[in-house]
Ligand SMILES: Cc1cc2nc3c(=O)[nH]c(=O)nc-3n(C[C@H](O)[C@H](O)[C@H](O)COP(=O)(O)O)c2cc1C
């Protein structure tokens with residue numbers, strides 16, 4: 086099956102240094118910006134709209150449409166915030182993009198600024214990615230030096246600055262309004278919408294937030310034209326997608342695909358070398374940990390938003406997590422609930438308390454203390470805690486915990502029933518037996534205290 | 539699923555040692571360039587805290603007061619931000635901070651064994667500082683390195699992937 090390379094077509098090898106400005110320019114880099122500077126800003130937005138590129142951060146909102154929401158002539162400055170927080174378990178594509186083709190993102194940011202009338206972009210990179218930050222900072226030095234970013238972009242007289250802003254460890258800062266709160270120097274608390282950020286975002290000014298990969302598509306769209314862009318993908322998912330495949334596969338990694346012609350099965354079997362150790366497949370979470378899990382027989386679908394949705398899940402942020410036949414789904418769900426409980430920002434009671442309940446209930450079942458009633462309760466709690474759409478919570482984090490929970494119970498209830506009947510998850514029992522055997526001295530008296538010398 | 543870290547408040551000597559590594563006036567020139575990027579002074583809080591932490595090792599009580607005064611924001615706000623983000627250290631954090639991923643992909647590929655091995659080798663719980671003061675080792679949520687699972691990173695410096703219990707211990711032992 087053909088690999089469809091566009092964003093990563095000229096990307097250096099994974100461990101090689103990031104692509105230089107010279108190399109980027111030699112392969113058509115900054116041609117899109119050059120063209121955009123000669124266009125009316127609205128015409129750039131129109132092109133992005135017609136290209137039909139949808140947000141790659143998870144929600145899949147059409148980028149051109151979002152840009153068109155920016156109000157005109159408010160007298161306020163306008164900002165672009167690039168979401169490079171990438172904290173969704175199973176996702177690592179934005180990191181690859183920033184560390185291998187940093188100029189592609191910078192060009193995309195400058196072009197988006199031009200389209201929406203912004204004079205500054207902030208790239209919010211998660212704190213755990215200093216290598217990505219270094220690649221971007223180095224590229225920005227080159228770009229400023231050559232007048233591609235700064236006071237007078239390509240001699241057009243138009244000014245545009247791009248700043249890299251480092252996060253400090255919090256999943257919720259990937260939620261777009263949490264990101265804004267964090268960028269303003271606060272805790273990463275999501276904000277009630279409306280007002281939408283396009284109208285009232287950073288410092289109460291109109292702000293567009295887009296994912297790294299979304300913005301990286303902009304230079305390609307303008308440089309090659311709408312038709313060329315739409316020649317890959319389908320009406321529903323235009324352009325390529327970067328997908329990370331991880332978990333129980335032989336060769337975890339990233340691949341750029343034509344979503345219309347690549348199935349989830351091919352992602353696993355062709356691109357990732359198949360399920361590891363010759364084992365059978367049990368389950369796949371296709372779009373990052375927040376989307377419903379799919380059973381092994383539901384993965385013969387192309388990786389488009391529409392097809393994955395029809396199969397019962399979401400293509401989301403393009404992080405395919407693979408689980409083999411030995412996986413205990415109770416253990417996997419417990420792990421995810423620890424994650425969501427830990428990452429809940431705590432503003433909304435259903436989320437703060439609810440994710441805690443989910444974690445507690447799965448843990449009870451995991452450790453052999455659960456009953457059939459706890460399985461029912463788990464299902465019921467999941468039904469009551471989400472609901473950002475209905476205004477019950479400020480953001481979608483609680484819903485992100487609900488989707489795995491409901492789908493794990495739907496497709497893998499047997500694992501839960503078995504854990505209740507057998508005195509816990511096999512993972513729990515193996516740990517308990519090992520602990521009984523090994524000395525626990527190291528874990529009791531001898532730990533150094535934080536701060537002790 | 540490790541036991542919680544044991545914590546004692548920093549001693550006066552530890553605080554003095556950290557503050558002694560750089561005066562706030564030493565930091566000011568760089569901080570001024572950070573503040574200049576934002577339309578509001580307070581927005582520089584995260585970058586300022588990063589610079590203070592890198593310079594002093596951890597964010598001491600004086601650092602909190604100095605940062606608040608410098609950015610013209612309440613001290614309570616600075617405290618709130620430090621405790622909200624996992625990567626800000628408000629107590630001595632060893633010479634290097636190690637984050638070991640515990641989330642799903644890493645767990646599927648053996649993260650728990652890696653964590654157990656590090657706890658046993660250093661005789662600590664996740665979240666503690668090793669007895670020799672070299673590392674603070676903590677269990678972390680997904681590091682965005684799932685292609686390298688199981689993995690860990692040494693904050694600001696290095697990342698290690700495809701870990702085994704042995705290679706995890708060896709990787710840290712080789713950092714002097
Ligand atoms: C809890 C939560 C975490 C999120 N994390 C990220 C993230 O790390 N990166 C990202 O691009 N989008 C993330 N999103 C989606 C953003 O809110 C937003 O939709 C996206 O950045 C918009 O850009 P796009 O339209 O280009 O995708 C997250 C959403 C939620 C609810």
Ligand code: SF4
Nearest residue numbers: 430432433436480482
């Ligand atoms: S839903 Fe959860 S994470 Fe989102 S704002 Fe409410 S408490 Fe915070």
Ligand code: FES
Nearest residue numbers: 639644681683684
């Ligand atoms: S789950 Fe460990 S790095 Fe993503």
